[in-house]
Amino acid sequence: MVANTPDTVRPRLWLGIEFAALYVGAPLAIALFMPGRHLFEALAVFSVAGLLLLWRTGGFGFRSLVRGWSRMPWLEVLGLSLATLLAGTAILYVTHPERLFAMLRSGMLPLIWVFYPLLSALPQELIFRPLFFHRYGSLLPQGQGAIAVNAAIFSFAHLMYWSSVVAVMTFVGGWIFARAYLRHGFPAAWMLHAVAGNVLFTVGMGAYFYTGNVVRPF
Numbered sequence: 001m002v003a004n005t006p007d008t009v010r011p012r013l014w015l016g017i018e019f020a021a022l023y024v025g026a027p028l029a030i031a032l033f034m035p036g037r038h039l040f041e042a043l044a045v046f047s048v049a050g051l052l053l054l055w056r057t058g059g060f061g062f063r064s065l066v067r068g069w070s071r072m073p074w075l076e077v078l079g080l081s082l083a084t085l086l087a088g089t090a091i092l093y094v095t096h097p098e099r100l101f102a103m104l105r106s107g108m109l110p111l112i113w114v115f116y117p118l119l120s121a122l123p124q125e126l127i128f129r130p131l132f133f134h135r136y137g138s139l140l141p142q143g144q145g146a147i148a149v150n151a152a153i154f155s156f157a158h159l160m161y162w163s164s165v166v167a168v169m170t171f172v173g174g175w176i177f178a179r180a181y182l183r184h185g186f187p188a189a190w191m192l193h194a195v196a197g198n199v200l201f202t203v204g205m206g207a208y209f210y211t212g213n214v215v216r217p218f
Contacts, residue, residue: 012138019136022049023153031159031216039160039211040119047123050131057135065130068185076188077195080176084196088203091165099204112201117194125190128154128174129181147182151175162217166208169200 030042054060092100103109132150133140140146154174158166173196181189200209 015136016139018053019139023132024156027157027159031162034160037211043120043123046127050123050127053135054126054131057131060130060134065126065186068187071184072188072191073180073184076176076180077191080192081195081199084199085203087169088200088205092204092207095165096204096207099207101202102204103201103206109202113198116197116201117190121193121197122190125177125181125186125193128157129178129189130186133178133182147175147178150178154178160211161208161214163208169208 026046030039034042054062089100103112128150132153133146137146140149151171151174154177155167155171158170173193177189177193180192197209200206
């Protein structure tokens with residue numbers, strides 16, 4: 001169930017404007033105007049802003065971010081790992097076979113496995129799960145509708161890659177992460193996101209998720 005925790009400082013109208021600016025306007029501006037090399041700086045700014053907004057949101061406890069490890073859905077983690085491995089392998093086999101498992105030979109994989117969960121998956125999950133559902137819960141439909149909106153917004157946030165493959169994969173991933181967050185808590189969503197991302201980079205899907213490879217269609 002989506003938490004319906006209206007903001008204690010701002011009225012509903014402002015929340016709608018804020019939501020549109022944060023989850024639609026900002027990704028669109030980044031995709032259209034920001035050089036890809038500044039992606040992590042933008043993500044850092046978003047993370048700080050997200051934490052401040054969470055702090056200003058009524059009914060949210062930061063301790064919830066570290067609760068739920070005992071409810072970790074390990075079978076879902078394993079299943080998503082295998083599904084991501086198969087999907088990534090199939091996509092690259094058809095589109096970029098020369099990049100299949102190329103990261104295994106690069107020597108960069110250990111660094112990616114350590115830093116991706118902390119520097120990419122963690123801030124993304126803070127912005128797209130706790131902030132999304134708790135600060136803006138009063139704006140969302142109930143049940144599966146809220147998860148669908150979250151998945152669509154998460155996919156749109158990856159517009160900067162200008163890839164239909166990325167759009168589909170992030171929509172599916174966003175649905176899985178949102179569902180896990182609402183059912184099992186923040187640690188489950190973060191774990192699933194981190195594992196899926198690390199598997200994708202291991203397979204070689206950096207061909208799609210590396211900003212240095214982005215070519216704008218205009």
